[in-house]
Amino acid sequence: MGAPWRDGAEGRALRERLGIQLQETQLADKLTVVETLSLFRSFYRRSHTVDEVLALVELEEKRGARVSSLSGGQKQRLAVACALVSKPELLFLDEPTTGLDPQSRRQLWEIIRRFKHAGGTVLLTTHYMEEAERLCDRVAIMDHGKVIALGTPRDLIASLGADQIVEFALSDGTTPAGLEALPGVKRVRPGPDRIALTVAEVHRAVPALLGLVERRGVELSLLTTHHATLEDVFVALTGRQLRDD
Amino acid sequence: MTEHPLFQLTLARMREFYREPEAIFWVFGFPIVLAFALGLAFRNAGPGELKVGVAAGSGDSALAATLDASPRLGAVVLDSAAARLRLRTGRIALLVVPGDPVVYRYDSTRTESRLARLEVDDALQRASGRPDVVSVRDERVAAPGSRYIDFLIPGLLGMNLLGSGIWGVGFSVVQARQKKLLKRFMATPMRRSHYLLGFILSRLVFLFLEVVALVGFGRVMFGVGVRGSMLTLAGIAILGALSFAGLGLLVASRARTIEGVSGLMNLVMLPMWILSGTFFSYARFPDAMIPFVKALPLTALNDALRAVMIDGTALTGLGAPLAIVTAWGVVSFAVALKIFRWR
Secondary structure, eight states: OOOOOSSSHHHHHHHHTEEEEOTTOOOOTTSBHHHHHHHHHHTOSSOOOHHHHHHHTTOGGGTTSBGGGSOHHHHHHHHHHHHHTTOOSEEEEESTTTTOOHHHHHHHHHHHHHHHHTTOEEEEEOSOHHHHHHHOSSEEEEETTEEEEEEOHHHHHHTTTOSEEEEEEETTOOOOTTOTTSTTEEEEEEOSSOEEEEESOHHHHHHHHHHHHHHHTOOEEEEEEEEOOHHHHHHHHHOHHHHTO | OTTSHHHHHHHHHHHHHHTOHHHHIIIIIHHHHHHHHHHHHTOTTOSOSEEEEEESSTTHHHHHHHHHHSTTEEEEEEOHHHHHHHHHHTSSSEEEEOSSSOEEEOOTTOHHHHHHHHHHHHHHHHHTTOOOSSOOOOOOOOOTTSSHHHHHHHHHHHHHHHHHHHHHHHHHHHHHHHTTHHHHHHTSSOOHHHHHHHHHHHHHHHHHHHHHHHHHHHHHHHOOOOOSOHHHHHHHHHHHHHHHHHHHHHHTSSOOSHHHHHHHHHHHHHHHHHHTTSSSOGGGSOGGGHHHHHTSHHHHHHHHHHIIIIIOOOGGGGHHHHHHHHHHHHHHHHHHHHHOOOO
């Protein structure tokens, strides 16, 4: 859509095709849900009816309620409804689930998935790696304004070269030497309260780790393993956890 | 039609306004309360009985009796400390000190005191045998149109149009900017001119109610009539409201916070409340200031409103003030559009 992004006819034609939800926008408190949607709807030549878009975001029972009386999740769904009302081709969502409870977050994911399945394109920014992993076909990881990785969630996770993460901590809080040499361990990442190992073969790495710990004569205070996630990719790439940022 | 963005924007503005109880009070209630209070305080009963004091001394009670006999004076005998206090606090307008000569002690800058001086002197001289040299006859005028309330109602109407234009437009623009709602609107194909016009159109609807409320109140409560045509009055009010909505947009065109815009609003409105002849005639200001005062939009609007309501002037006779009001509106709107901060 390489058209100019300004006021005037081309800018308007471009914005006809977009739906945008901005994180910092607070909709007018004194208007009701229906009034807010009718207002946004009036700006577009082509649009859903208010009832259609209310059904899309499941806000039908709040149609007559003032915006000020909505919960955080309902407000966020209304903001998304304002973005969807124009039947956009491209939907921009700016941290749509920040600060929401898990129930509301899942509701929003469902709305986004339905829009995607109907053929729409979504550009989503989020701090929740789980959200990106579940919703996105392509993920760009940004650090200090630069894209530092780009690909499908699966590719990005595969780029770690291992698919399991083993996290452990010792009761005396020390980091044993020789972890890199353990079979199947690709990478060691000491953290403030635990040590994370990126591991290719968990069935070989864990017994070797237990053996190492036993030889040192200390006890484990924590041991967990999980499949590598986007979060592990993010942390591996940015080292954010260590930088305390 | 109801799906037109301008209609929807205007409707949204109106809803946001009438769902704000404070706004309703300041626009409709406050001017009426003010008119009522000032109407009572300055009702045409005249100054009534003027209170004067007579300082204690020889012949004080005879002097007090002489003054008290005048229907326009009420006299009390006071010792010197009490007299000084009452004179200073304005509870007596003048103090008479008996003796030869009789001394009148009063503040010559107070209208009431000067009036008391004339009345007291008149009563004393007559009682001492001064004849009236010229024969005279009083003709009292109390026709509607010459009272303070007749002067006040058009002034309040002008002040109200200014206030609701600036408050009504300014606060909601800045609030929308602060809540990033403006930025959100900018991401839609909404036309900027529609957004600004929505404010102005919603003002016109409320304007009608404001004028009816205040003029109706003046009529019912104090018998303040409109001598000229109602249509002309409506036309002037519409022009004023449009112009002040433009001024409101200008005031709110850059401010990012409510605190910031409040300061600007006061800066614009306070001088006009005082200078523009709302509560008293601007003719009281020094001559050098008058051309400046007359160039203010509220002065021009007040002049036009008074001309229609009190003198019954026709629209054709109001070219100069209406041109000033229009010019302010057009220039403000144009500048506002130019410098408006849309995010």
